[in-house]
Amino acid sequence: MTRRRPLDFLFRGLVWAAGIIGMALPMWIVGFLVIRGAGKLSWSFLVDHPRGYPPGTEGGILPAMLGSAALILVGLVIAVPLGVGGGLYLAEFCPSKRLQSYARAGVEALAGVPSILYGLFGYACFVVFLRMGISLLAGGLVLGLVMLPILLITSQEAFAAVAAQFREATLSLGTDRASWIFWVLLPKARARILSGLVLAVGHAVGSAAPVLFTASVYFRKGGLHLDQPVMTLPTHLYFLVSEAISFDHAFATALVLVIGLSIFNGAAMVLRHQMRDS
C-alpha cells in the first residue's frame, strides 16, 4: 500500500487536471470571443445590412441571420413530418423487432455522416441534377436531411419513453389508437421531441459545409426567395475570415452565433429538466 500511494495520488492529480481543463476550455473560448467581440456588437449590427467595400467591413448581419432562419424553416418542413412520423411508426406501430433495430441502426449510422457529405449530395442532386441552382430551396433541403436522422432518433426515444401504464390505461378505456396518440402520447412526449428538435436545429444552424455550395453566397441584396441564394451566419463568418475582410465583424458575428446557439441549447436543457420533474 505504501508503495502505491504516490501513484494513486498522481493519478488523482492527473484526473483532476483533466477535469479542470475540461471546464477551462469552453470558458477560455467563449471568454476570448466575448472580450474581443462584445465591443463590436451593437443593436445596429443586428438589424443592418452589410455595408462598405467590400461588403461586410461596415454595417451589420441582418440578411445572414434571416437567411439562416429561412434555411432552417425550409429544412424543418421536410424533417419534422418525416422524422416525427418515422419515430412514431418505429415506437408505436412497427410490427417486427428486427425492422425496428435495422432501421434504427441505419438511421443512427447516417446521423454520424459528416455534414460535408450531405452538402456534396445536395450539390449533385438538388443543385445540378434537379436544376435548383444554388438556392434557398436546395440548401434548406440539405439542412432538412442533416436534421432528419437526429429528429427521428430523438422522437422514437421520446415516444418509447412514455410509460407503458398510460397506454394500458388509455387503450383499456376502449379508445382507438389515434386518440391515444393525439391526446396522451404526443402531449407526454412533446418536451422530449422539442428538446431533440432544438438540438437538431442548433446543429444545422452552425454548419457551414453543407450550405457553402448549395445555398449561400458571400453577399446578396434583396429579399428571400426559394430559387435565389441567401447569406447565412456561419458562411458569412467564413467569408469574413478567409477573405480577410473584417476581423472586427468576424468577432461580432462569431459572438452572435455562439450566444444564439447557447440560448438555444440552454432552452433544450431547461426542457430536459422539465421532463425529469414531470
Add this chain to the structure above:
Amino acid sequence: MTDGHPVSSLSGRDRMLKYLAQAALWGTLTVLGLMVVFLLKETGLFQGLLPTRDLLRVGAPWSPLATPPSFGLGHAWVGSFLVTGISLALAVPLGIGIGIFAAELAPPAVARILQPALELLAGIPAVVYGFFGYVTFVKWYADWSGRPTGESLLAAGLVLAIMILPFIASTSAEALRTVYQDYREAALGLGVTEGCLFRRIVLIKALPGLAAAVALGLARALGETLAVLMLSGNTAAMPTGLLSRGQPLTALLLTELGETAAGTPKYRMLFSAACLLLLAVLALNLVILALKRRFLEHLHD
C-alpha cells in the same frame, strides 16, 4: 412494441395514421438511402467510369489544371491522417481523463458545472472553432516564426482535438459511470481499494465503451471540414511535417467542388474520395454500435 397490442383492432382512423407514419419512416429510409446511391452514382461507378487507377496513384500530385491533369490524392490522405492523429493523440487521454473525473472524482457541485461546459463546447459551430484557431494558434505561430501566415496541420489538429473532446469525454463518462454503479458497492464491500477497483475492474469492464468513445472521436475528426479548411493552410502539396501546411481530404472536397463541372474526371475523382470517406465513417459507426452492444452484454460476465 406491439407485442401485447393486436394490430387487428385498429380503427379506420388508426389505420390511416399508421400508414402515414409508415410512409414517413420509409420516406426517411429512402431519402437517406438515395443519398448514398447518388454519391456512388456521381463517381461514375454505374457507367464503369470509376477512377480506380487515379485513386490508387496516391504518389501522383494533385494538379487538375496540368496537361494531362493529375488527380493524386496522396497529400489529402496524409493531411487527414496527420490532423486526425494529432487530434486523437491529444483528445483521447484528456477526454477519458475528463470521463473518469466526471464519473468518479468530481464533487456534485463541480459535476454540475462540467456537464453544461462540455455541452457548450459541443455546441460551438465548426466555423467558430476555425475562426478561434485562426486568431489564436495560427496568429501565435505566425508571430513566433516570423512568417506572413501561420496555418499548419498542427493548428488544425489542436483545434480539432478541442472539437472532439466533449464527445469522447461524455461517451467515456457514461461507460465508466455504468460500470461504477454496478460494481462499486460489491467491490468496496469486499475490501478492495479504490485504486485496485479502478484498474482491475472498472477499466477492463469499461474498455469496449471507451473504445466506442475513441471511435466516435475518430469519426468526428475524419469528417470535420470547416475548421480544418481554415487552419490547415489548404495547400495541395505533400505535407513535410506537423508544422507544414496541408490539405486534408474534407478541405480539398470543399475547395474544389465549387469549381468543378459535373461529370468531368475531376468531379468523379472528388466524389470517389467522398465515397471512401463515407465508407470509412459508416464502418466506424457500425464499429461504435457493436462496441456499445458488447459493452452492455459483457457488463456482468
